[in-house]
Amino acid sequence: MNIDEHLAARVVWLIFIAIWVALRWRPNVRSRRTRVKRTHRSLREQAVYATSYAGLGLLPGIWVFTGFPRSLNFEPLPYALIVGTVLFATSLVLFQMTHKALGRMWSNSLDLREEHRLITTSIYTRLRHPMYTAFWLWALAQMFTLPNWLAAFSGTVGFGTLFFLRIGAEERMMEEEFGDEYRAYVKRTKRIIPGIY
Secondary structure, X not given: OXXXXXXXXXXXXXXXXXXXXXXXXXXXXXXXXXXEEEEOOOHHHHHHHHHHHHHHHHHHHHHHHHOOOHHHEOOOOOOHHHHHHHHHHHHHHHHHHHHHHHHHHOOOOOEEEOOOOOOOOHHHHOEOOHHHHHXXXXXXXXXXXXXXXXXXXXXXXXXXXXXXXXXXXXXXHHHHHHOHHHHHHHHHOEOOOOOOO
């Protein structure tokens, strides 16, 4: 792999992260103005969140800024950077749609806000967890974009850990809060892939 391909991969990742932070800034500020009524911020929840952060941000960031570990660099497939860029862009669109639909109901933890309501419109019409869909696309984009075994696959492992350890607890919390309304919503939607799962 030549220097230009390394640089292109780094630039794409950095641009994606910058846009993601910008997209998330306002929803984060707005949601913090609405008090949390109920939370499940257990030690386990914090650990899986940290694992996801390490896989999607910290480990790729170390490679992007330092090149470490160079011994795990590999030659990317032709057009891999283009595929990764498209996946990153698609995930950003989903993040934006999800934040717009959730408004002040959004939280990065298992929280229910005061006067919390079940969102079933916009991107939530067919998917219960489009934010998780966006994160899966982010993890896949890393695999195509970053030509380093650790940086490329850390997102899949990190976010996969969060997803599989959190999804059940999140859906139980929603069912406890919204009861039959949520159960009916589950019957007509999929978790993260329309018509499949």
